[in-house]
Amino acid sequence: MNVYSLDTGLFKLDGGAMFGVVPKSLxxxxxxxxxxxxxxxxxxCLLIEDGNRLVLVDTGIGDKQDAKFRGHFYLHGDDTLTDSLYRLGFGPADVTDVLLTHLHFDHCGGAVRRTGEDRLEPAFPQATYWSNQAHWDWAVQPNAREKASFLQENILxxxxxxxxxxxxPAAGLADTLPMLHELRFVDGHTEQMMLPVLDYRGRTLVFCADLIPSAGHLPLPYVMSYDVRPLQTLSEKEQLLARAAAENWVLVFEHDAQVEACTVEQTERGVRLAQTLRLTDL
Incomplete structure (x- = not known):
């Protein structure tokens, strides 16, 4: 098995929204x-190459939204999902599976493309797209708080x-995504978000999605204002971080522009960053 990190560009979000009740001075x-x-x-994003399976985890924002939408989020940077795939020797048609941790636009926007005929179609023509029923129902009938994040053109x-x-959630992965050790289902950020866990080169890797979007969110109170159940996020983080520290897991961050991955350790102030690394270091 080979696991790759894919950069698909950068964007901006309000710092207060990203750190919740934590003061800006911190x-x-x-x-x-x-x-x-x-x-x-x-x-x-994450790319998992395992035998004849090529699994893409999340897809970034994509490029089909109009200039007004893109302007809200200050999209910038030279990387795109397709270019990052090509640099590794793959193309969209090689992807066999797309695992969407959840259906917020910054995680699934690149799953669908707009064609020259202005049609919307899956960006990965040979892939099976994976979600779960509870989250799908949550996304297609969105609550007012999350409605702006669940864009129907990314989903339907x-x-x-x-x-x-x-x-x-109750079944194993042997018949679906056997390259994964497990999926952790968490509900603090949104209903039934999925975190893939892998055994990779003697280490346990966890793709943290929006449970822990960056290394800056490791302290327990650092919870996003976007989360629908912030106290549950805090509890879910606490459980994951305790085990990650005890078993020397590698945490991979979806939204940290500087830190791709890290290990953590237990300290007097709680679980904190131990070592930063890249997947190519493993």
Missing amino acids: WNKLNPADANNMCTWALR PLQESGQLRFLD
């Missing part, structure tokens, strides 16, 4: 804000294509 040291209080974040074409399948 979080600004971790990710300095610009004059508009916006901080730069990554749109990092997957179902219409016939390429969408649902994973069962």
Whole structure:
């Protein structure tokens, strides 16, 4: 098995929204804000090559949204999902599976593309797209708090294509995604977000998605205002970080523009960053 990090560009989000109740005097040291209080974040995806399977975890924002939408989030950087795939010797048609941790636009926007005929279709024509029923229902009938994050043009074409399948939280992965050690289902950020866990070169890797979007979010109170159940996020983080520290797991961050991955350790102040690393270091 080979696991790769894919950079798909950068975007900006309000620093206060990203760090919740934590004062700016603290979080600004971790990710300095610009004059508009916006901080730069990554749109990092994961690619798992295992035999004849090529599994893409999340897809970034994509490029089909209009200039007004893109302007809200200050999309910038030279990397795209397709270019990052090509640099590794792969193309969209090589991807066999797309695992979407959840269906917020910055995680699934690149799953669907707009064609020259202005049609919307899956960006990976040979892939099976994986979600779960509870999260899908949550996304297609969104609550007012998350409605702006669940864009129907990112979601419904997957179902219409016939390429969408649902994973069962109660079932194993042997018949679906056997290259994964497990999927952790968490509900603090949004309903039934999925975190893939892998055994890789003697280490346990966890793709943290929006449970822990960056190394700056390791302290327990550092919880995003976007989360629908912040106290549950805190509890889910506490459980994951305790085990990660005890078993020397590698945490991979989707939104940290500087730190791709790290290990953590237990300290007097709680679980904190131990060592930063890249997947190519393993």
